Amino acid sequence: MRLQLSSWAITRPIPTIVIFLALTIAGIFSFIHLPVTANPVISFPIVTVTVTQDGSSPTELENAVTKQIEQAVSGIPGIRHIYSTITEGISTTTIEFDLNIDAYIATNDIREQIAQIRSDLPQTIDEPLINRVDVEGGAILRYAISSDTQSIADLSWFVDDTISKQLIMIPGVQKVNRLGGADSIIRVEPDANKLAALQLSIISINELLRNVHQNSAGGSSKYNDLQHTIRVLGEKKNIDDIKNIQLPLSDQQWVKLGDIATIYLGQKTTKTVSQLDGKDVVGFAVFRAKGSSDTIVAEEVNRAIAELTQKHPDVAIELVSSTVKYTESSYHLTIQTLLEGAFLTIIIVFFFLKSWRATLVAAIALPLSILPTFFILALFDYSLNSITLLALTLVIGILVDDAIVEIENIQKYIERGERPYLAALKASDAIGFAIVAITLTIVAVFLPVSFIGGFVGKYFVPFGITVSAAVLSSLLVARLVTPLMAAYLLLPTSKPVKKDNVPKWILKYTRFLLVTLRHRKLALSLALLFLIGSVSTIAYLPAGFMPEGDISVSQIDVELPPGTPVEETNKAISHLAKLLGDREEVKSIYTIAGISDDADGIAQHKGQLILTLIEPHERAMSQKQFENSIAHLLQQSPDVRYTFSNSDGNKEFSLTFTGTDPEELEAAMHTLRDSIATVKGINNVRVVKPLLRKELIVTPSTDDLGRTAVSADEIANTLRVASMGESNSRSAKFNLPERQLALQVILPDYQKDDLNVLNNLYVRSNTQLSVPIKSVTNIDFSDGPTQIDRVNRSRKMVIEGNLEGLTLGEALENVKALPEYNALPLSVEPLEDGDIEYMNDMFNRFSTTMLFSVLLVFAILIILFKDFMQPITILAALPFSIGGAIIALVLYGAMIDLPVIIGILMLMGIVTKNSILLVEFILEKERRGLSRENAIIEAGQERIRPIIMTTFAMIGGMIPLVLTTGADAGFRAPMAVAVIGGLLSSTVLSLLFVPVIYSFMDDLKKKILPQLAKLTSVTEADRNVKHW
Incomplete structure (x- = not known):
């Protein structure tokens, strides 16, 4: 199969130059204007129904209102969970739909159902409020304002009147919320x-x-x-x-x-007290509008704040926390990693080719592949976020792969005496089929990621699109730009190398290859032994959902007995803040006494401490180690609950249970809590239930x-x-x-x-x-x-804890093995939600996607090779790569979580490259009359250099990810380790054992085809007849 696209580009250079000039300009323009955000934009179809009835107790509201609403909405299609929280005078029911449900349609459906039962609800309630929840993102900036001359009420009005009015005029600012303070x-x-x-x-x-x-x-x-x-x-x-x-x-x-x-x-009577490092302040939070850039909005807001402080010198405005700092750090780290990976890749190419011109031709593929990808991101209305930037970082080595294979083959022709122009024409046509096959297999692996579904799937739609766009761009570069530049920039050699002049290191490889071919059964047995041994080590890998990050912010939730006035809550929080303020890791402490509860009221007995830590490289311990080191301080007062939560308010370990009998549910929870407390690594175990007031x-x-x-x-x-x-x-x-x-x-x-x-x-x-x-x-x-919690029309209770030395998967496995867990009453059922639900959903969906991707790759290879047997040979490299990835992860001490699964997906796309290069060349040589063994030997000698080059180029692109020390190093490093381990194992084993498997499959094919030929009347003469 010969693809003439490269020949067209070489003989007609102007159209190719114009095409890529346009793509480059469009990519640069898109890159400049793409918003920078922390995460992809995902719309969650969530609707709330809030009913108020002044003076009603939670129990009364549950029976008269909440159960009626839950019953009415439960028949609407597409509901995932129904959560209800009932406090004094307020019932809030939250309906969470499947992600494929339109939020506006869901809101209208709920509104219709509530209207039908309105006459059945108490007439003294306020009209039910039905709202669609916008959870596109939280506050990106939080500030604290203080003054020596103004009261808290005056500062509150200053925030509401002056600050809010000025900030809301900034493009990209959605809203400004005051936190705490007091109204005149x-x-x-x-x-x-x-x-x-x-x-x-x-x-x-x-x-x-x-x-x-x-x-x-x-x-x-x-x-x-x-x-x-x-x-x-x-x-x-x-x-x-x-x-x-x-x-x-x-x-x-x-x-x-x-x-x-x-x-x-x-x-108004104060229900909230905010302090920054012990000084009374009024807080406010800035929210970004959908589609806006975190960094640009933050820059404009900070500029406006600076102008306000100049106009009002009696007021001090301090930045308390910023998600933008983490976003900017991740963005700059990604750009740095891209540049470092590109630099290492170029060095590796130069090491093998020893020609700066050939290296330049291969290196130019990087910007020409990445820039059009930015244009595609703009067309899909994506942003530069953690997922799209991660995708670009992962493919940095892949983008130059096609160009390396192309330029290496052209260089080989030049070394044998061909003029660069003719070498480019011949070599590009010869390698074209293999390059297209390699690219299509990568796309076949990653494009299905865009259709996974569920929360994880929605999150990674931009990932699959970004990788596919970048890889397809690199294919165009390899088929058009690389041969064009090679034809016109490379120089002819003055000392042609004879074809049979094989380097010594390749001759050593040839001898190993001959040994495996002549001892095929032993070689295959050794390969299977490696596979079984490596996969068996997976038992040493714990499972989890997301790795722990170090964002230099620790959040501690505080709860005192209900009925505690906000002044007493503030005293308890201030006492802990004073103890923690002496720690050298702590930069500042922002405290809130009296916080909003789930029903939009103010819980005076609850509060938070937000500890801003110094930068990770400035302290001796990680954020997690710091939190573990202060855990003993949280146990000093038995009347006060202190718990760590992440920036989203979620606890590290949380188990939810539902029950139809409230008393039986509570008794079972306390029994199970005592049992869980004996599990090593799960600390501060508690049953989360509203205290009596x-x-x-x-x-x-x-x-x-x-x-x-x-x-x-x-x-x-x-x-x-x-x-x-x-x-x-x-x-x-x-x-x-x-x-x-x-x-x-x-x-x-x-x-x-x-x-x-x-x-x-x-x-x-x-x-x-x-x-x-x-x-x-x-x-x-x-x-x-004080509060009743329900989920899916049953009472809900939660057991929470903090993890030390255990992953979420390990903790869950240990808990499920407890006798008390397996002896729960029939009326009590565990409910998967939060990180546990996402983790299980992730494994289920990604395993299905991997299977589908393998089948899609298999189908593409069958179509390209017009053969059912050799695609099996090509796919044989997959298990070898996964085995190497598992060994690398065990040695690194990582767990199987979301980034590792992404790394394994990456492996599935790239490890078939080596097999395709080998098998395609073997088939080509056999068609030209070589014996099978000679074809395999020549394929190994011809293809080992591009295989080694591309492997080391991809490893070079991964090394900066392993060595990174940024806030999201815990996410990137395990993923890169999995890729590097899989690449090394699959490359070594592919070069030695894929030829062996090819020979077995070829023997099987020769046995099966004659038998299949007996079933059809079509002869070889029929196939050779010319037709339309």
Whole structure:
């Protein structure tokens, strides 16, 4: 089979030059404008349904609301999981769909289902809020703002008004969220004793302010032939006007609001305290818009922050954390690795060819292959992220492979006396079939990665596209540019080398090859022995999902008993921060007391410490080692839970269980927890369940309610406003030139926490008379859950822990071997989610993809070689490479995880190269009349140099990945180790044992074909007849 594409390029150089000039310009332009992000953009179809009902307990909401919603949406096709979290007054149900479901369609389906059951839900709930969740990415920058002259409330308004307005105008900024701080409000604090003396309900004050303090439209009127709009202006101009508002009493009397209440400009009760290195601050986070570049957005935001600090010298704004730093580090490391790999590759080519002109021809393939790939990335609307950059790093050695094979073959013709122009014509045509076959097999391996499906598959769609685009670009370069440049740039040799003048090292190889051919069974047995021995060592490789990275940020989640005020939570967090602040590895500590829980409320008993560490090369221990070294500090207080989590909030080890019987589920979890705690390497094991909090149980008397016509809702509303204040949406507003302040009615701090005061509050009846709460209720103390978690319509509980010296796969295997795990009650079932779900899904999907890739490669080879037997010979190199990869990983101490699987996929694509070069040449020589043994010997002698060159070129491209010390070294290094180990083993074994397998397959073919020929009437003469 002869491909004339190279001849066309050599004889017509102008079109080739124009084509690649255009591709190069397009690639450079695309590279400049491609956004740089941490990860690929993946749209997750997730929808939430949030229902609020003030004052409802989690248990009440679960029965009256949550179960109804779960039942309604469960029949929608494509649902993966249904999660529900119920806290006091809030039920949030999260529906996670399969990734192939359109998020907008899913949202509409859920909206329709909720509308159908709305009449079955309590009428006192707020309307259900149905939202599509955008999880494209989190905050890329977090800042802390402080001042010696401004209060926290003033700083909060500065963030909301000045900083947010300026940053949101920057292209690429999606939103700016304030973290913590306090909102200014007009506090209206009635004296409870005066209310009781006047028999006034606190609800009356709140409603009066809403009704009186407002401007309203009054229609329109025609006056003097002109149409006038009518406006009712009830808003007060200042606080003194509010104090003068008259409240009606029951006896036709009036009282001024200012006579019974203290009214002043204050701030909302603080539920969150943020500190940076012990100093009170207000935080804010910047989110990147979809499709924007992390680095460009961060650069513009930092420039804007610098301008703000110049304009406001009394304010200090400090960067607390930045994912962009990690993204930039990864990006620059990848570019550096690309350049280092390219440099090593070029050095290797020069070492073998010993000609700077030939080396230049081969080296030019790198930029000409990579630049068009950037153009393809732009067409697919991809970014330069961890996955696309990883793909380019991995293929750096492959991109020059085709050019090496091409230029080496041309150089061989020149060394034998051919003029460069004629050598390029003859050599490129001779090698064309092998180069196309090599490239197509690589594409056949990686393109299916784009269609894996699931989370891992979506994540790696850009990977398969990038590798395929780069490899196909390198094929065009090898078939067009390389022979063209060789024809015009290479020089003829003055000392031609005779064809039978074989270098000594190749003669040594020939002798080994002859030994294997003459002792075929022994050679094949040794190869199988190596394969069995190497694969058996896989038992020493643990399994995991993702390797640990060192991002120089440790996050510690803190939880105190429910009901703990934010001040006490802050004390506990500050105590730990003080202990950790003395560690030399710690650069800064950002603390938050009072954080958002799963239902968008503020949990005052929870908090976080975000420790920013110095750079990895500046400290003696890794991030993981540092976390292990401070673990003992977290055990000092039995009333405080401290747990490490990653930047996404996930724990290292987490097992989820569901059950239909809450009591049986909880008992089983505590038993299993005690058992897991005995497993070495799983530390700080705990059952994650909401702690019980103290409750004031107000029980209305049925007889008294009927006698006084007081409703239970009125009692609940009175107590809520008195103790917490009304929500902003239901409060009257005081308008300032640039903002609105809520008029919040609430008892003074010294009264709202007094049980006697609450008992003596007056509550209105349906007859407009007021009676003391104590006359119609009984108040008692009790305990109740702060939160109920459900998944897939059952109660959920989680066992968490931190890993030390164990991978996720090893930990899971040890736990599943425990007797207590295998003796769980029938009502309790384990649920795979989080990293465990992703790990199992990854192994299942990639194993299927690998099988499909092998079959696709086999099919392509059959089509190209028009033979069923020799593709088997070519694929025989695959197990040898995997065996070498396993041995290398065992020696390196790695585990089988996502990057290693990527490395094995890479091997599947490139190790067939050696076999194709050998088998194609053997077949060609046999067609020219050589005996099988002579054809094999000549193929080995002719092809060993390009095989060795391409192998070392690919290893050269991998070496920088092994030696890298960046934040993502744990991801890149094991992958490169697997590739290098597989390349070495497959190259050595392919050169010696693939010829042996070829001979066996050839013998088998000669035995089978005559038998198959008896089944058909087609003769050789029929095949030789000329046809259309």
